[in-house]
Amino acid sequence: MPRTPRRARLGALVAVVVCALAVGGFVIHRTVSDETAERPVTTEEASRLALSRLNLYQASPVGVVLTAAEGGGVEIRVEGVVDYRTRRGVGRYTTSGPGTQPDHGLVVWDTGGLGLAPEPPGYDGKPWEQAEHVPRAGWSPRTYTADPLDSGLQLMVQLGADRPDNPLLLAQAGARRLGHDRIDGRDYDRFAGPRAQGAAPDGGRSPLTYWVDGDGTLRRVTMRLAGLGTPTAVEFTGHAGEAKLPEAPWLTG
Numbered sequence: 001m002p003r004t005p006r007r008a009r010l011g012a013l014v015a016v017v018v019c020a021l022a023v024g025g026f027v028i029h030r031t032v033s034d035e036t037a038e039r040p041v042t043t044e045e046a047s048r049l050a051l052s053r054l055n056l057y058q059a060s061p062v063g064v065v066l067t068a069a070e071g072g073g074v075e076i077r078v079e080g081v082v083d084y085r086t087r088r089g090v091g092r093y094t095t096s097g098p099g100t101q102p103d104h105g106l107v108v109w110d111t112g113g114l115g116l117a118p119e120p121p122g123y124d125g126k127p128w129e130q131a132e133h134v135p136r137a138g139w140s141p142r143t144y145t146a147d148p149l150d151s152g153l154q155l156m157v158q159l160g161a162d163r164p165d166n167p168l169l170l171a172q173a174g175a176r177r178l179g180h181d182r183i184d185g186r187d188y189d190r191f192a193g194p195r196a197q198g199a200a201p202d203g204g205r206s207p208l209t210y211w212v213d214g215d216g217t218l219r220r221v222t223m224r225l226a227g228l229g230t231p232t233a234v235e236f237t238g239h240a241g242e243a244k245l246p247e248a249p250w251l252t253g
Contacts, residue, residue: 041175041191046167049175049191051216056236057160060084061245063237064091064156068148069230073097076149078107080127081243084160087111088245089153092119092127106131108139108246109153115139131246148225152232155208155223170194174206181211188213188220207231 041049056062061083068076080091088110095103106117106127117140120133144150173194181188193206209231211220222231 038176038178038192041171041177043167043171045177045189045191046171046175048189048212048214048216049170049210050165050167052210052212052218053159053161054164055216056218057084057162059239060160061240061243063240064089065235065237066091066149066152066156066232068152068232069228070095070097070148071228072099074100078149078153080107081240081245082157082160083243083245084157085162086245087157087160088247089157090128090131090243090245092130093149106134107153109157111154111157113141113143114150114153115141126243128243128245132244134246148228148232151225152223152234155221155232156234159218159221176205178209183211183219186213186219 061081064078064080064082066076066078068078070076074095074097076093076095078091078093080089082089088108090106090108093103093105093107093116105119108115108131117131117134117138119130120138123130123133144154174192175194176192178190178192181190188211191210191212193208193210195206207224209220209222210218212218219236221234223233224231
């Protein structure tokens with residue numbers, strides 16, 4: 001997979017994620033926006049944000065689509081599944097962009113890192129079905145870097161939680177309502193996440209934006225990275241059925 005020399009400051013990003021995980025694209029779904037004035041979240045909105053992590057956890061495994069711009073017009077897209085009970089994900093990645101050869105393969109990830117492998121010849125099907133046919137030695141494991149793909153995967157696997165968050169703390173930490181969007185016929189509020197002190201760009205606003213419906217269901221998350229104009233985007237596509245995720249291939253034994 002192509003790499004980019006651009007790097008975000010991962011330490012600052014992780015600090016933002018730790019704070020912003022109190023809640024969470026433009027990938028495949030049509031969006032109609034209704035722009036309104038930005039303001040602090042209400043008590044009801046903070047409650048929905050606080051519930052969104054638990055809802056994501058309970059819906060596991062969930063389908064996901066990640067889109068990350070690597071610079072120079074190169075885009076990486078991952079379509080797969082995340083199980084928040086095990087905090088593992090598996091998917092198929094594709095890369096495209098001017099002056100580059102299209103590339104594709106399998107990717108697995110958890111809270112500690114990721115592994116890449118070619119798609120096994122002769123085996124079609126879902127990414128997790130293909131991953132079952134990749135031997136342990138066939139994966140190329142590594143820890144996370146500050147690249148947009150790695151940052152997006154690292155964020156994605158941490159978003160679900162087995163309990164709701166404290167809505168009062170969310171509001172006090174600076175979560176804000178940014179507007180209203182209608183996505184494929186359903187209404188979503190767009191929120192800026194809570195701020196991490198000293199880590200958020202753009203005059204103090206969190207680099208994370210969340211799309212949450214009236215039931216507290218998280219549909220989208222975008223993350224701005226330093227030096228890149230296009231944010232990394234994650235779209236959640238709902239419960240993925242009985243998807244069986246492989247164990248992390250970089251574990252020994």
